[in-house]
Amino acid sequence: MQYRLARWMGATAAALALCACAFLQPVETAQKMIGSPQSAVRDTFGKPTETYQLAAGTSRWIYSKQPLGFEVYAADFDASGNLASFRQMLTEKEIYEARPGTWTKQDVAQRFGLPREPVQYYPLMKREAWSYRLYVGAYMPAHFSAYFDDRGVLDRTMIIVDPLGGDDHSSSK
Structure with missing residues (x-):
């Protein structure tokens, strides 16, 4: 036993x-x-x-x-x-392989998955944005965005460093 x-x-x-x-x-x-x-x-x-x-x-x-x-x-x-x-997949190397003007929403989804952040639409730009969180450089929190035109074709990508520095946005005072 x-x-x-x-x-x-x-x-x-x-x-x-x-x-x-x-x-x-x-x-x-x-x-x-x-x-x-x-x-x-x-x-x-x-x-x-x-x-x-x-x-x-x-x-x-x-x-x-x-x-x-x-x-x-x-x-x-x-x-x-x-x-x-x-x-x-959310590395700068993978992101820089995206092909604006060629890739579609399907291509981005197959590469990075569907976005889990709310999809944004910018009417003045006439662009839809999918956003993903990632680390760049030495573990610097950032956001990667893929922008699509009204035909669903990738227009541009952008990486923006998160100025608040990650997960814990509260401060101890």
């Missing part, structure tokens, strides 16, 4: 440790899973916030931590349904 209990506790501790790693270091955890089936990714990271079919039978699962978090992760699967890559 004690052996079974100890074995069960050991298995439970191992599962909890795996969950903690997936939560605290998702990219590092996923890199060890490259080649694993979708079921293993779902077991480790849970249900994705969005899924997209991409070219040549590949697919992408989005794991968004927005609106309060600063990350959006993409799990890309090959045509056989095995994990091919897993990365944080």
Whole structure:
């Protein structure tokens, strides 16, 4: 009886440790899973916030931590349904690959997920803005915005540093 209990506790501790790693270091955890089936990714990271079919039978699962978090992760699967890559999408490198005049709302959604902040419309500019929170530089909180014209084509992108400095906007007085 004690052996079974100890074995069960050991298995439970191992599962909890795996969950903690997936939560605290998702990219590092996923890199060890490259080649694993979708079921293993779902077991480790849970249900994705969005899924997209991409070219040549590949697919992408989005794991968004927005609106309060600063990350959006993409799990890309090959045509056989095995994990091919897993990365944080809200980085300056990824954002600078956006193509104004070419990309549509669908392209932005597939790259960064749907916005979790309220969508804004600026009537004088005739532009809709999707906003995401991210870190730039040395963990400086910022907002990334994608602006679309009335046809749904990406017009411009913008990164603005958050002058209030992140999550805790209250001051202790």
